Amino acid sequence: MSDLIDEIKQLKQERKAIILAHNYVRPELQDIADFTGDSLELSIKAKNAKAPVIVFCGVRFMAESAKLLSPDSMVLLPNSDAGCPMADMASAEKVADYKATHPETVIVAYVNTTAGVKSHVDICCTSGNAEKIINSIPLDREILFLPDRNLGGNLNRKLKRNMLLWPGFCPTHDRVTPQMIETARKLHPGAKVLVHPECDTEVVALADEALSTGGILKFVRESPEQEFIIGTETGILHRLKSENPDKKFYPLKPEMLCPNMKKITLENVRDCLKNLTEQIELSTEVMHSAVKPIEEMLSRS
Numbered sequence: 001m002s003d004l005i006d007e008i009k010q011l012k013q014e015r016k017a018i019i020l021a022h023n024y025v026r027p028e029l030q031d032i033a034d035f036t037g038d039s040l041e042l043s044i045k046a047k048n049a050k051a052p053v054i055v056f057c058g059v060r061f062m063a064e065s066a067k068l069l070s071p072d073s074m075v076l077l078p079n080s081d082a083g084c085p086m087a088d089m090a091s092a093e094k095v096a097d098y099k100a101t102h103p104e105t106v107i108v109a110y111v112n113t114t115a116g117v118k119s120h121v122d123i124c125c126t127s128g129n130a131e132k133i134i135n136s137i138p139l140d141r142e143i144l145f146l147p148d149r150n151l152g153g154n155l156n157r158k159l160k161r162n163m164l165l166w167p168g169f170c171p172t173h174d175r176v177t178p179q180m181i182e183t184a185r186k187l188h189p190g191a192k193v194l195v196h197p198e199c200d201t202e203v204v205a206l207a208d209e210a211l212s213t214g215g216i217l218k219f220v221r222e223s224p225e226q227e228f229i230i231g232t233e234t235g236i237l238h239r240l241k242s243e244n245p246d247k248k249f250y251p252l253k254p255e256m257l258c259p260n261m262k263k264i265t266l267e268n269v270r271d272c273l274k275n276l277t278e279q280i281e282l283s284t285e286v287m288h289s290a291v292k293p294i295e296e297m298l299s300r301s
C-alpha cells in the first residue's frame with residue numbers, strides 16, 4: 001500500500017494535481033486527499049486552488065460541478081462507473097420539458113443533479129444552504145424542487161412551504177426506517193441521533209437533528225455530548241473519529257453504504273493520474289448555462 005501511495009504522490013507532483021475526496025469515499029482516499037468535504041465545498045476549494053489537474057474522488061455529478069467552477073482545469077473522475085442513482089432520476093430532457101410547459105415555476109435543483117439538468121434550472125442548493133435558498137424565494141411563487149423528494153419534503157415541513165417534489169430519492173438514505181432509529185436508541189440510550197435530510201420525513205421527525213454532512217461534522221465538533229448515532233453514509237465515520245478521538249460513534253445501520261461512493265480505489269487514482277482518464281467533458285452550451293444556477297446559489301448564501 002505504501003508503494004502505491006508513494007506512486008500517487010509522485011504522479012500528483014508531476015501533474016501539479018490536487019486530490020479531492022468526498023466525506024463518503026473509502027478512508028484511504030480521504031487520507032491521501034488535499035481536501036475532504038461535501039461536493040460543493042470541494043468544488044469551491046478546487047476553484048480557489050487553481051490547479052491544472054483536479055482528481056475528484058466522489059461521483060460523476062460532483063466532478064461535473066468541479067468542472068463547471070474550474071473550466072480551465074482538467075477534472076478527472078478516477079472510476080467512470082461512479083455515478084449517483086438519485087441524480088440519474090432526473091433527466092435533462094424531462095426537466096427541460098417541465099420548464100417549457102411551466103415557465104412561471106421556479107425550479108430549484110439540489111446540487112446532486114447532472115450538469116445537463118442544472119442547465120435548465122433557476123437555482124441550486126445544497127443540503128446545508130437549502131433553507132436559506134428556499135426562504136429567498138417569495139412565498140407566492142410556485143417552486144418545483146428536484147430531484148430528492150425526501151429533502152424537499154423535509155424542507156416543506158420545516159419551512160411551511162408547499163413545493164412540488166420530483167419523485168427522486170437516494171437509495172442509501174431512503175432505506176432508513178423509523179424502527180431503525182428506535183432500535184439504535186435502545187442500544188445506545190443517551191446518544192444523540194443525527195440523520196441526513198435525504199432520509200424520509202418520518203425518520204427526520206424522530207431524530208435529534210437532521211444535518212448535511214458538513215453540519216454533522218460541525219455539530220459533533222461543537223457538542224458537549226460524547227456519543228452519537230450517525231444516520232448517513234458510513235464513510236463519514238472515518239472523519240468523525242479522526243477529528244473527535246474521544247467521542248463515540250455508532251452507525252445507524254452498518255450497511256448504510258452507497259456502493260457508488262465506494263467504487264474509486266487507490267489504484268484508480270494512480271491510473272487516472274498516469275493516463276489522465278477519465279476527463280470530464282461538457283459541451284460549451286452546458287458549461288455556459290449550468291454554472292448559472294450555482295452562481296445564483298452562491299450569491300444568495
Ligand code: SF4
Nearest residue numbers: 084085086170172258
Ligand atoms: S449517497 Fe445517495 S446521493 Fe450520495 S452518491 Fe450515493 S446515491 Fe447519490
